[in-house]
Amino acid sequence: MSIHIEGVNKRFGDFVAVDNVNLDIKTGELTALLGPSGSGKTTLLRIIAGLEHPDSGVIRFNSEDITGQHVSERGVGFVFQHYALFKHMTVFENVAYGLTVKPKKLRPSKAEIAKKVNKLLELVQLDWTADRYPSQLSGGQRQRIALARALAVEPKVLLLDEPFGALDAKVRAELRRWLRRLHDEIHVTSVFVTHDQEEALEVADRIVVMNKGRIEQDGTPEQVYDNPANPFVYEFLGNVNLFHARVKASGETKFTSASDDTAQQADEQDGLAYVRAHEIEVLTSAEPDALPVTLDLITMVGPTARLEVLNQQDGKLVHIELPKEQFKALNLKSGDAAWIKPKYSQVFLGEGI
Amino acid sequence: MTTTNTLPLTSAAAVQDTPKATAEPRWVKWTLVGTALTFLTLFLILPLMVVLYGAFEAGMQVWWQAVTEPDALAAIRLTLFVLLIVVPLNAVFGVAIAWAIAKFEFRGKTILISIIDMPFAISPVVVGLIFVILLGSQGWFGPWLAEHDLRIIFAVPGIVIVILFGTLPFVARELIPLMQQQGKEEEEASLTLGASGWKTFWYVTLPNIKWGLIYGVVLCNARAMGEFGAVAIVSGRIRGETNTMPLHIEVLYNEYMFTAAFAVSSLLTGLALVTIVVKSWIEWKDERKKTSSTAR
Numbered sequence: 338m339s340i341h342i343e344g345v346n347k348r349f350g351d352f353v354a355v356d357n358v359n360l361d362i363k364t365g366e367l368t369a370l371l372g373p374s375g376s377g378k379t380t381l382l383r384i385i386a387g388l389e390h391p392d393s394g395v396i397r398f399n400s401e402d403i404t405g406q407h408v409s410e411r412g413v414g415f416v417f418q419h420y421a422l423f424k425h426m427t428v429f430e431n432v433a434y435g436l437t438v439k440p441k442k443l444r445p446s447k448a449e450i451a452k453k454v455n456k457l458l459e460l461v462q463l464d465w466t467a468d469r470y471p472s473q474l475s476g477g478q479r480q481r482i483a484l485a486r487a488l489a490v491e492p493k494v495l496l497l498d499e500p501f502g503a504l505d506a507k508v509r510a511e512l513r514r515w516l517r518r519l520h521d522e523i524h525v526t527s528v529f530v531t532h533d534q535e536e537a538l539e540v541a542d543r544i545v546v547m548n549k550g551r552i553e554q555d556g557t558p559e560q561v562y563d564n565p566a567n568p569f570v571y572e573f574l575g576n577v578n579l580f581h582a583r584v585k586a587s588g589e590t591k592f593t594s595a596s597d598d599t600a601q602q603a604d605e606q607d608g609l610a611y612v613r614a615h616e617i618e619v620l621t622s623a624e625p626d627a628l629p630v631t632l633d634l635i636t637m638v639g640p641t642a643r644l645e646v647l648n649q650q651d652g653k654l655v656h657i658e659l660p661k662e663q664f665k666a667l668n669l670k671s672g673d674a675a676w677i678k679p680k681y682s683q684v685f686l687g688e689g690i
Numbered sequence: 691m692t693t694t695n696t697l698p699l700t701s702a703a704a705v706q707d708t709p710k711a712t713a714e715p716r717w718v719k720w721t722l723v724g725t726a727l728t729f730l731t732l733f734l735i736l737p738l739m740v741v742l743y744g745a746f747e748a749g750m751q752v753w754w755q756a757v758t759e760p761d762a763l764a765a766i767r768l769t770l771f772v773l774l775i776v777v778p779l780n781a782v783f784g785v786a787i788a789w790a791i792a793k794f795e796f797r798g799k800t801i802l803i804s805i806i807d808m809p810f811a812i813s814p815v816v817v818g819l820i821f822v823i824l825l826g827s828q829g830w831f832g833p834w835l836a837e838h839d840l841r842i843i844f845a846v847p848g849i850v851i852v853i854l855f856g857t858l859p860f861v862a863r864e865l866i867p868l869m870q871q872q873g874k875e876e877e878e879a880s881l882t883l884g885a886s887g888w889k890t891f892w893y894v895t896l897p898n899i900k901w902g903l904i905y906g907v908v909l910c911n912a913r914a915m916g917e918f919g920a921v922a923i924v925s926g927r928i929r930g931e932t933n934t935m936p937l938h939i940e941v942l943y944n945e946y947m948f949t950a951a952f953a954v955s956s957l958l959t960g961l962a963l964v965t966i967v968v969k970s971w972i973e974w975k976d977e978r979k980k981t982s983s984t985a986r
Contacts, residue, residue, distance in 0.1 A: 386882060387882075388878055388881075388882070407881075408878075408881040409881050409883075409884050409886060410884075411882075412884070413882055414882065415878070415879065415882040417875050417878070417879060419875060421875035421876050421878065421879040422876075422879075423876055423879075423880075423893075424876075425897040425898065425900075434880070434883055434885070435884055435885075438880075438883065438884060438885040438886075438889050439884065483879075486879075486883065487882070487883070489883075
């Protein structure tokens with residue numbers, strides 16, 4: 338089932354949550370809606386589900402306009418951030434719920450329901466919890482039950498709202514790998530909302546970056562990470578540094594500083610260069626085009642060394658990440674002078690200068 | 691090895707010797723418990739004993755006569771009849787209003803919340819007078835009611851109306867914070883799973899608010915039985931017809947029939963106690979069902 342979002346708008350009072358969004362989601366794809374809080378990603382997801390009604394615009398499943406259709410008739414599976422399991426029902430009853438509330442004519446027999454529920458519980462590897470209550474399960478287990486419950490009605494579309502947001506880091510990493518494998522198995526068109534770029538990059542087939550109710554970029558994880566469409570996407574996907582830069586007509590880029598007042602050449606253009614923290618080389622001696630810096634703060638985070646260095650020309654802070662071993666080999670300490678050279682950068686001409 | 695062996699011992703001893711950092715001194719604890727118990731004894735248990743003593747002082751037979759005498763029976767019947775109308779109506783109303791307030795956003799919500807409390811704030815006597823002014827024969831709607839041959843004041847409908855008014859907040863008050871705290875995610879989950887609004891209410895909302903609802907109903911029930919001031923004004927106190935149990939007790943008391951007054955009082959108190967016992971019993975059964983299934 339493909340999803341088509343055409344010119345959708347939604348306001349809450351004065352706040353524009355979704356601003357004229359157009360988006361097509363292909364059948365069987367696992368798409369991430371990625372953005373900071375307040376970017377409208379959850380609202381968009383709820384509009385697809387039918388839990389929220391758009392002020393204007395059309396939602397289609399395949400070619401069918403379902404904008405006016407009630408949630409209960411859309412056949413979507415929805416997974417909530419805080420699980421929303423029915424507290425007073427056992428795990429079995431929770432998963433069976435979607436089948437037991439079907440009208441009598443369409444309802445499977447009790448034996449069929451039991452068979453299906455048990456199969457789903459096996460799929461989420463929690464068949465031993467059938468008789469328990471949700472309060473007796475851990476967060477990760479609850480979310481897997483919530484997923485099994487959503488899958489029980491064989492949804493045409495699976496929607497997940499920050500599904501791992503309430504879990505601790507280790508469980509979260511485990512579950513997202515598990516979700517990826519599960520999706521490869523069942524291939525239901527899925528959309529999940531997240532503010533965690535790492536999660537989106539790891540799990541999704543496709544990432545839609547949202548900001549202030551609008552779509553900033555839409556592409557595969559690689560496209561979005563390697564070729565950010567604009568500074569917002571660049572900054573949102575990972576730690577970045579900004580440099581003033583001059584770009585020659587030949588494409589050659591030179592980093593400068595804000596206080597650099599040497600005359601601009603005729604064939605040069607001012608711009609802002611975006612460089613990720615791990616795409617900067619640290620040198621112990623001067624080289625052409627390398628910027629002189631002073632080491633300020635050094636933090637070891639597991640296998641990575643995180644450095645904060647000050648640009649000697651304008652005193653601006655630059656974040657650098659490099660493997661611990663590599664940093665040790667440089668034999669540098671706080672207060673030392675060094676030179677840095679971007680290995681890779683993206684320049685946005687005339688942005689914010 | 692030796693250190694690992696001795697360490698738990700010494701630390702355990704240390705825990706026992708020094709009081710917990712967060713614990714209050716003993717005298718604070720016992721003063722609080724003592725105050726609470728003394729208060730309960732003086733103002734709850736002692737009066738209850740007095741009622742029971744007064745009721746059974748002259749023996750079982752006198753008690754039985756007092757509660758089976760025709761006027762008393764009429765009062766008991768009327769009280770139960772009013773309960774049957776008022777409690778279900780207020781339960782439905784309470785759920786509806788709590789639902790509206792907790793799950794929807796609309797203008798005037800805060801005003802509505804404060805209006806719900808009005809019956810608690812207004813003196814019952816004033817409530818009675820309001821309805822007499824509105825519906826009495828000299829009242830605003832009096833002539834119209836007389837034309838259509840409807841008697842409300844000094845009749846059973848008037849009693850039902852003032853008790854309905856007086857006990858209106860109980861269920862709603864109990865449910866509003868509960869439903870607000872629960873949010874609407876479970877209902878939304880139910881809807882996405884294909885359940886209709888009605889099924890969602892029945893299978894998800896109602897079980898979640900069950901305890902609040904039962905508690906609200908018990909309080910509403912107890913208050914509806916005991917309502918005096920407003921009823922005294924609108925009922926007209928026609929013996930055997932518009933006297934509820936509290937009014938009947940007052941009549942007996944004013945006629946110096948103390949034993950009979952105490953007898954009916956004990957019955958009224960008994961009814962209230964029964965509702966509380968029923969509530970505790972349901973609670974206990976539910977608890978047992980839950981623990982037995984978790985033990986598996």
